[in-house]
Amino acid sequence: MIEQNPDYILDRPKAGLIDWSSRFENPDAPLYIEVGSGKGQFIINQAKKHPDVNFVAIEIQEAAIGMILRKQLEEQLPNLQLFLGNGEALTDYFAENSVSKVFLNFSDPWPKTKHEKRRLTYKSFLDIYKTILQPNKGIEFKTDNQSLYNYSVQSFNNYGMHFDFVSVNLHDSKMAEDNIMTEYEEKFSAKGQPIYALYAHFSA
Amino acid sequence: MIEQNPDYILDRPKAGLIDWSSRFENPDAPLYIEVGSGKGQFIINQAKKHPDVNFVAIEIQEAAIGMILRKQLEEQLPNLQLFLGNGEALTDYFAENSVSKVFLNFSDPWPKTKHEKRRLTYKSFLDIYKTILQPNKGIEFKTDNQSLYNYSVQSFNNYGMHFDFVSVNLHDSKMAEDNIMTEYEEKFSAKGQPIYALYAHFSA
Structure with a gap:
């Protein structure tokens, strides 16, 4: 299915900057990306809610992005593209200063210290996001x-990022109304557990 | 009682730098202060646990600091001094670069936006702490x-402070073992509610 829909999804392409604008109906819209889109509920609903923004769902698990593609074939959203590949390689595919927002939702916590470098909020990933983001643009991160x-929180601070919004209870905050939940977030918060959020940008 | 114990407590003194060293048995020990000591369980136990550190309990409520004084008259800790007065005036009484740590424990949240300036973590208070703290020294803050x-968290970050320790569940963190609880903290956490902590320092 993935191979049959090259207009909607890029499957582990060879390293090389992608002309993302040309893949969207409106090439001039700002570009938001989600690193680790899972089954895609968040990015699909973002794309529906914000037709004036272009979105890229990035996911390394083929089975998961297959589910997003299935939804996209139903929805045919002109402002959503899928990318099957690795967050570590983003600078190979996204030009410098080309992205307006990065979403990190319920990323793998990699709890062992020896796996710190795999966490999507480790400083080497921040280097990547900073490179592809436009000046003064940033990250919206949430996790349980x-x-x-x-x-x-410590990694973003120590990197020198500027915090725009902090909440240890996103669903009971001023951002709750506009919050779009992931599948996992719906299940988890239904148990009464808090969702933690941090929005921060890189200073120019 | 307060007037009768000038060796242990300063009662709203006139503005003027205080020779804190001379008020302690060991004048060379580092100086830690708590802004808003309440009934004093935290600072009393800190002083007992760390005889190599000098502590000042600062409290604006006379009834509360009276309770600390009563305990201190029993304990006679040579490394604990009391100060009845206002956190806003600290630069009147503490010399620049004279303090090694500031504790803020369960400070009044002043939830209304119009009262933001009264919060002990508002930027004007950070100015004060930065002035009296030694270079690269900082704040240990906890709250429920x-x-x-x-x-x-946002205020400290936006001020340019460097985060050393962040926890949305202090009692389930690496700092739990050394944590000294306030009276309020004991009651509150017994209900299963989390304690939030942030330790951060000012960069030189």
Whole structure:
């Protein structure tokens, strides 16, 4: 199915900058990307809610992005593209200063210290996001995982990022109304557990 | 009682730098201060646990600091001094670069936006702490209040402070073992509610 829909999804392309604008109906819209889109509920609903923004769903798991593609074949959203590949390689495919927002939702916490470098909020990933983001643009990060949240708040701060919004209870905050939930977030928060959020940008 | 114990407590003194060293048995020990000591369980136990550190309990409520004084008259800790007065005036009484740590424990959240300037983590208070703290020294802040925590994390970050420790569940963190609880913290956490913590320093 993936091979049959090259207009909607790029499947582990060879390294090389992609002309993302040409893949969207409106080439001039700002570009938001989600690193680790899972089954895609968040990015699909973002794309429906914000037709004036272009979105790229990035996911390394073929089975998961297959589910997003199936939804996209039904929806045919002109402002959503899918990318099957690795977040570590983003600078190979996204030009410098080309992205307006990065979403990180319920990323793998990689709890063991020896796996710190795999966390999507580790400084080497921040280097990548900073490179592809436009000046003064940033990240919207949310998680239910206390350890990943603690780690990420410190990592973003120590990197020199400027915090725009902090919440240890996103669903009871001023951002709750506009919040779009992931599949996981719906299940988890239904149990009464808090969702932690941090929005921050890189200073120019 | 307060007037009768001038060796242990300063009662709203006239503005003027205080020779804190001379008020302690060991004048060379580092100086830690708590802004808003309440009934004093935290600072009393800190002083007992760390005889190599000098502590000042600062409290604006006379009834509360009276309770600390009563305990101190029993304990006679040579490394604990009391100060009845206002956190806004600290630069009147503490010399620049004279303090090694500031504790903020369960400060009044002042939830209304119009009272933001009264929060002990508002930027004008950070100016004060930065002035009296030695270079690269900082604040240990804890609270149960979600709004105050969110606010303070952003305030410290936006001020340019460097985060050393972040936890949305202090009692389930690497710092739990050394944590000294306030009276309020004991009651609150016994209900299973999390304690939020942030330790951060000012860069030189």
